[in-house]
Amino acid sequence: MGIKKPSSWAEVEAAIRQMLVERDPDINNRTVELALCFIGLASKSLTAPSDVGRGYAPTISFSWQNPPIEFEVHESEIEFYRFFDHQTEISTYPINPENLMPDDLVLKINALRDELSNAGF
Secondary structure (H helix, E strand, O other): OEEEOOOOHHHHHHHHHHHHHHOOOOOOHHHHHHHHHHHHHHOOOOOOOOEEEEOOOOOEEEEEOOOOEEEEEOOOEEEEEEEOOOOEEEEEEEOEOOEOOOHHHHHHHHHHHHHHHHOOO
């Protein structure tokens, strides 16, 4: 499963929902549920990602090329990666049952929105 250069968040959501239909043995329903919640949050602030697909572990990955960033959704956390020439910024956002999208993840996405709009993206 994966799509390159989705034209919209609706296309991204459809691809994630297809994972439920196909019952990918490595991706559980909780991971798909969190990915859909992530889409609900990110789609309000960010353009659709350049690439969506399975991550390295049983995860769902959302990647952008400009700037080079990635969110990887696990069943119990969301990881953020920002790639620079000689280093990578990595942040982990644990998910708790009461608040699916942690406040610090919301702040990160809003900061990215502001950064990208100031840079003309």
